[in-house]
Amino acid sequence: MTPDEMLTGKYISMLNRLGQAHLAAKMKAHDIGSGQYSFLLILYHHDGLSQEALSAKLLIDKGTTARAISKLEAAGYVRRTKNREDRRAYHVFLTDKARELQPELHQAIMEWNEKMLEVLSPEERLQLYSMLKRISDNTLKNLKECEGTHTTE
């Protein structure tokens, strides 16, 4: 690995922060912190997921997840219900307010992608997407294999 390639993670982290800053600016009026969008984006496709499953899906630790969900609840975007069998487990449901926000949030995300990719040719955009998908899928697969190893040990 060349010293340059070592900086791949640095640029990923920088681009992630730039994206969060873009979203924060676009969604300023809506009282949502930058770390909270990811939860809404998952819930739009998996409404009613448990807090634990949200945490696992996003690879965000349980404490941070609990704080983010509390903030979203206080701001009126989600409500929590207790699991009938396990009273310590919560399921998270979107409110109408969150549903109404969806088009605007998707628009802001689309704008961010366009802004970020404007400097690349159509072929490069596709190349970048496909490489990021491959490394992301591979890393997730490795992670799951490791977790599998841990639990059977």
Added chain:
Amino acid sequence: MTPDEMLTGKYISMLNRLGQAHLAAKMKAHDIGSGQYSFLLILYHHDGLSQEALSAKLLIDKGTTARAISKLEAAGYVRRTKNREDRRAYHVFLTDKARELQPELHQAIMEWNEKMLEVLSPEERLQLYSMLKRISDNTLKNLKECEGTHTTE
């Protein structure tokens, strides 16, 4: 933009979280939260930077920066001194404890880059790095131009 390309930001965000999870696991013994590494990594090259400059360099808002620096201070990794001219401004300095951590932190970051890129050929790694650098540089340039516009308006 194809629907696939719209997901570029999603993969960047996912890879960033995977990287943070990797670092958190590797650095577990050191009492540092996942959001706090970025500050140390900047300070290794710019020791004594003001809290405001750290916040601007990392594009992390002032409140989050202040909380991260407080935690790093409480854990003994940085100390703060007040600016002589502006008593509300703080400069942040690394402690010996933080300096001692540097090789281990760099090792963990190197491992993460290797893990993440293992699925790509040497040519693809270079391509990915160079595309991420271009989109990152371009987005930062646009952001600075916008800020310039705002301040002169």
